[in-house]
Amino acid sequence: MGRHLDGFIFVLFGAESDLSSRKLLPSLYKLAYWKQLPEKYRIIGVARSPVDHDGFRAYAKESILEHASGDVVESGHLDMFCENLYYARVDLTKAEGYSLLREEIDRIVMSDPSCSNLLFYLATPPGLAPHIIDNLDKAGLGGKKGACNQWRKIVIEKPYGFDLKSARDLSAIVGKVFHEEQIYRIDHYLGKEPVQNILVFRFSNGMFEPLWNRQFIDSIDITIAEDFGIRTRGAYYEKSGLLRDIIQNHGLQLLAAIAMEPPVDLSADAVRDEKEKVFRSLRPLTKETVSDNVVLGQYEGYRKEKNVAPRSTVETFASIRWHVDNWRWKDVPFFMKAGKNLAKRVTEIVITFKCPPQNFFGPPESCNYTANQIIIQIQPEETIAVRFGTKRPGKELVTDPVFMKFDYKTSFEHEKMTPYQRLLLDAMAGDQMHFIRQDAVESSWLVVDGIRDAMKDVVPEPYPVHSWGPELKR
Numbered sequence: 001m002g003r004h005l006d007g008f009i010f011v012l013f014g015a016e017s018d019l020s021s022r023k024l025l026p027s028l029y030k031l032a033y034w035k036q037l038p039e040k041y042r043i044i045g046v047a048r049s050p051v052d053h054d055g056f057r058a059y060a061k062e063s064i065l066e067h068a069s070g071d072v073v074e075s076g077h078l079d080m081f082c083e084n085l086y087y088a089r090v091d092l093t094k095a096e097g098y099s100l101l102r103e104e105i106d107r108i109v110m111s112d113p114s115c116s117n118l119l120f121y122l123a124t125p126p127g128l129a130p131h132i133i134d135n136l137d138k139a140g141l142g143g144k145k146g147a148c149n150q151w152r153k154i155v156i157e158k159p160y161g162f163d164l165k166s167a168r169d170l171s172a173i174v175g176k177v178f179h180e181e182q183i184y185r186i187d188h189y190l191g192k193e194p195v196q197n198i199l200v201f202r203f204s205n206g207m208f209e210p211l212w213n214r215q216f217i218d219s220i221d222i223t224i225a226e227d228f229g230i231r232t233r234g235a236y237y238e239k240s241g242l243l244r245d246i247i248q249n250h251g252l253q254l255l256a257a258i259a260m261e262p263p264v265d266l267s268a269d270a271v272r273d274e275k276e277k278v279f280r281s282l283r284p285l286t287k288e289t290v291s292d293n294v295v296l297g298q299y300e301g302y303r304k305e306k307n308v309a310p311r312s313t314v315e316t317f318a319s320i321r322w323h324v325d326n327w328r329w330k331d332v333p334f335f336m337k338a339g340k341n342l343a344k345r346v347t348e349i350v351i352t353f354k355c356p357p358q359n360f361f362g363p364p365e366s367c368n369y370t371a372n373q374i375i376i377q378i379q380p381e382e383t384i385a386v387r388f389g390t391k392r393p394g395k396e397l398v399t400d401p402v403f404m405k406f407d408y409k410t411s412f413e414h415e416k417m418t419p420y421q422r423l424l425l426d427a428m429a430g431d432q433m434h435f436i437r438q439d440a441v442e443s444s445w446l447v448v449d450g451i452r453d454a455m456k457d458v459v460p461e462p463y464p465v466h467s468w469g470p471e472l473k474r
């Protein structure tokens with residue numbers, strides 16, 4: 001049994017979305033199976049299909065059987081879980097449906113008052129968020145009006161806006177109905193075990209932190225590479241592009257975890273304060289500096305993907321040199337490379353240390369060859385390796401790189417939670433540490449908008465599928 005959780009109703013907007021069927025419903029089921037959910041809970045799926053409660057239960061069951069991992073799908077248990085599922089048919093843009101939703105909620109609460117807390121989850125396309133929030137408010141379901149000690153929370157999926165202005169507009173709408181402490185902006189990267197571990201690795205080990213600065217570190221490389229293209233998401237990708245899809249959120253969140261100062265304590269805001277300082281220290285990239293520091297690419301064949309314009313100039317790759325202008329990091333480049341259809345799927349952070357002042361040992365290029373590195377692999381492996389030089393066996397005094405490696409898989413036996421399982425539990429428990437605060441949304445859009453503005457006339461360089469993309473001169 002995990003943390004104490006209050007009974008609640010989980011209201012899943014976009015209950016028939018890909019995200020719901022692949023991730024959210026299977027995650028909720030597994031949490032229930034592990035007895036991590038509170039004793040009393042209900043899940044109301046909200047969507048447009050003309051189905052009833054049983055129809056939704058059948059759909060959820062099918063999704064769970066298809067997507068829940070492991071051998072835990074036992075039908076008795078699954079049927080019990082499905083008894084907690086309800087359905088409300090609502091056109092999300094119209095106020096009327098929300099009174100039906102409200103009635104459904106009231107009915108559940110009447111029959112079981114311990115379920116009166118409400119968690120709204122928006123697994124919906126970004127354009128619908130303002131409608132949902134406004135209509136929730138009109139139906140008396142807005143967060144600020146939560147009665148007595150009952151809580152109301154809202155979880156919002158990325159993208160949170162598509163630039164600084166739209167993010168602020170969205171924030172103004174959400175802010176009218178919910179307080180910041182009730183808003184959970186999700187970035188699933190923050191639910192990954194090795195990403196959460198960065199904080200622990202850095203601040204629980206006396207031996208790394210003293211070296212974690214410009215005096216000893218030469219450069220940092222953050223790679224988020226995928227070996228597949230945009231799949232069926234052409235329409236979304238044409239409006240998004242890689243800078244918005246990956247850099248503004250996952251990429252900058254990884255950078256902040258590596259660059260932040262120790263928080264004053266482990267409260268959500270203390271941690272997020274430090275990340276925010278990193279975003280504010282990022283050197284803006286401007287028309288004058290962008291060409292030396294950013295390369296954009298587009299994989300060959302992208303323009304032939306479904307729902308992609310034949311002359312699209314949307315980027316599917318970016319390689320960026322960031323600078324964090326503060327006392328710890330001044331002049332240390334943070335290289336960030338991300339892209340679709342690259343040579344392999346890997347998300348990794350490499351911290352490369354400076355060479356010793358004298359290179360006694362051959363070969364002459366041995367510093368680069370054996371430079372000390374800490375390599376944090378987030379996926380597909382979940383490992384941390386330390387690379388160092390050691391004497392090659394034989395008569396000569398020459399160095400070869402070797403590795404000491406920690407692997408989550410072999411060091412721990414726990415059944416692993418997925419990012420969504422972890423983040424769902426955090427949201428239920430009211431822990432916002434791994435959710436994005438509004439100030440971070442804005443400061444990360446600010447720098448990404450800066451690049452997009454400065455490069456608005458640049459056509460991304462084509463690159464062959466399964467290559468490493470165009471190179472940024474280092």
Ligand code: BG6
Nearest residue numbers: 158188189226245246250347379
């Ligand atoms: C999503 C992006 O946020 O993250 C996708 O929209 C991307 O384009 C995905 O494929 C990557 O997530 P993960 O966890 O597979 O690295």
